[in-house]
Amino acid sequence: MSVQEPGPNPYQAVEVTNPEGRGGFVFVCEHASRLIPEEYQDLGLDADQVKSHIAWDPGALAVARKLSEAFDSPLVAGCLSRLLYDCNRPPHAHDAIPMVSEIHTIPGNQNLSFEAKKQRIDGIYIPFQETLEAVVKKATASDRLPLMVTVHSFVPVYKGQKRAVEVGFLHDDDSRFVDAILSVDDGAKFVVERNAPYGPEDGVTHTLRFHALPHQIPNVMIEIRNDLIVTDQQVADMADYLRDVITKAVSYADFRAATPSTGASQ
Known part of the structure; x- marks a missing residue:
C-alpha cells in the first residue's frame, strides 16, 4: 500500500500534563493514543483494527492521568498511534515501525523508504524523547531523585493463549x-508478576533504559491487563490500587539511596 507521508512534524506527537507537579514522580504513557492522521489512510487497516490494542494501550492513559493527579507529578503521553512509530522503541528496533503487530499485517508500514522512516522518527520519536528528557531534567534538578513510572496495558489473550497475570511490574x-x-x-487484589507478560528481553524497556538508568532514577514499567480497566470504575479502582502499592513501596525503604541491582525472577 502506498500512502503519502506528511512532513516532519505536522501533528502534535507528545503532550505533558501537570508539568509543574512537585510530587517527585515522572509518569509516562507512550501508547496513550490510537490516532492515525487521515493522510496515512489508517495504514490500510479496517476500523476494528484501528480501535484495537495493536494501535494503542486501551485504558493506560486514563490510569496514568489519575496517578499523575494523585501524586501531583507530570505525565508525558504520546499523541499518535504506536503503529506509526512506537516511542518505546529505538529507531534501530525492528518493531519501531511495525510491519506486523501480533497477527495483523500493517499494509501502510510495508516497504517504507529511508525518507519515510526518517520522517516518522523526526516527527514522532524525537519530539517525544526530547520532551520526556526535558521533564526528567527538570525533575532531577531537585535535591531528591524522582521516581519514573510508565503505564501500559496488554490483552488477556495473546495469539490464542490466555494470560493469568493481571498486573506486571517490569524492570531492566x-x-x-x-x-x-x-x-x-x-x-490479595490482583495476580501480579515480575517482568510479565513481557520482560527486557522483549525490547520493551527502552524508555527506562534511555531516561531512567543513566540518571540512576528508580523506575517501574506497569503492565495492566486491559479487561480490568474498561469502565470508569475499573480505572478508578486500578489507579487506587497502584497509588496504594506505590505509596507503600516508597515508604517501605529509601531505595532511591540504594545501588541499582538486578532482581531475581518471581
Missing part, C-alpha cells in the same frame, strides 16, 4: 522500585 537492570513493590504487595 535496575530492580529497586519493583523489588519494593513486590515486597509490599500481598497478591
Whole structure:
C-alpha cells in the first residue's frame, strides 16, 4: 500500500500534563493514543483494527492521568498511534515501525523508504524523547531523585493463549522500585508478576533504559491487563490500587539511596 507521508512534524506527537507537579514522580504513557492522521489512510487497516490494542494501550492513559493527579507529578503521553512509530522503541528496533503487530499485517508500514522512516522518527520519536528528557531534567534538578513510572496495558489473550497475570511490574537492570513493590504487595487484589507478560528481553524497556538508568532514577514499567480497566470504575479502582502499592513501596525503604541491582525472577 502506498500512502503519502506528511512532513516532519505536522501533528502534535507528545503532550505533558501537570508539568509543574512537585510530587517527585515522572509518569509516562507512550501508547496513550490510537490516532492515525487521515493522510496515512489508517495504514490500510479496517476500523476494528484501528480501535484495537495493536494501535494503542486501551485504558493506560486514563490510569496514568489519575496517578499523575494523585501524586501531583507530570505525565508525558504520546499523541499518535504506536503503529506509526512506537516511542518505546529505538529507531534501530525492528518493531519501531511495525510491519506486523501480533497477527495483523500493517499494509501502510510495508516497504517504507529511508525518507519515510526518517520522517516518522523526526516527527514522532524525537519530539517525544526530547520532551520526556526535558521533564526528567527538570525533575532531577531537585535535591531528591524522582521516581519514573510508565503505564501500559496488554490483552488477556495473546495469539490464542490466555494470560493469568493481571498486573506486571517490569524492570531492566535496575530492580529497586519493583523489588519494593513486590515486597509490599500481598497478591490479595490482583495476580501480579515480575517482568510479565513481557520482560527486557522483549525490547520493551527502552524508555527506562534511555531516561531512567543513566540518571540512576528508580523506575517501574506497569503492565495492566486491559479487561480490568474498561469502565470508569475499573480505572478508578486500578489507579487506587497502584497509588496504594506505590505509596507503600516508597515508604517501605529509601531505595532511591540504594545501588541499582538486578532482581531475581518471581
